[in-house]
Amino acid sequence: MLKKGIILVLTLLMLLLIPVSVFAQFKLILNFDDGYWGVYENAFPLLQKAGIPAVVFMPTNLIGKEKHLTLKQLIQLKKEGWEIGSHTVNHPNLAELTTEGLKYEIINSKLYLQEKGLIDGSYASFCSPMTVWNNQIKEIVRANYRVARAKRLFVFDKEVQVEALLKVILKTTRITVIQKWIEEAIRLDQPLILIFHEVAGGGNEYYFPPEKFAQLIPLIKKYDIVTLQHLLTEKEK
C-alpha cells in the first residue's frame, strides 16, 4: 500500500516536472530595460539586419521624454517583431508604495501599452524596477501579466518559476564573459536573458558601447534568439 502511494506520488511529480523541462531549454533573450534612445539608434539597426528580435521594458511615463524612446519608435519596434513589456509607469521602488500606488504603477502601465497597441490582448510581460519583489507585488502582477522578470523569471499561467540565467550587461562587461554565460546556459539547457540598458557611447556604467554591441552580433546570431512571449508559446506546443 505504501509502495503504491510512493509510486503515485512519484508519477505525479514527474507529470508536474515535464512542462518545466520542456520550457527550460536553451534560448537567448535580449532585454533592454528603461527604453533608452540608443536602443533604437544603435542596437536596433544591427539587430534588424541580423533578423534578431528583442524585448524592451518601458516605463510608460518616460515614453518620448529626453533620452528615451518615442511612441513612434516603440510602434516600429513592435512591428519588427519586438516585444514591448511594462516596466511600471514611473519606475519607482515598488516596495515603498501603498497598495493603491502599486496597482497604479502595475496596472496603468499595462493599460497604456494596450491602448497604444504595443501589447497583444491576452499576453503581457512585466519587469520590476531594481528587481524589487514581494508577495503583494507578485499577486498584483500575477493578476495582470503572464510573464514577469524580477531577480528571477516567472510564468504565471502554469505557476512555474522558470530556471533561467539572468545576466546584467554593464559597460565593462567583456564579450568573452558573455560567451562564457552562453556556454553555461547551453550546458544547463536553460534560457539566458541578457539585460542591457542603454547602447551608446559615454554615460554611466549602464551604457554599453555600440562597437562592443556590433562585435556581439556575429557571436549570438547563430543561436535561437526569441522574445519572452515566444518562450511561452514554445512551452504550449
Ligand SMILES: [Zn+2]
Ligand atoms: Zn529599470
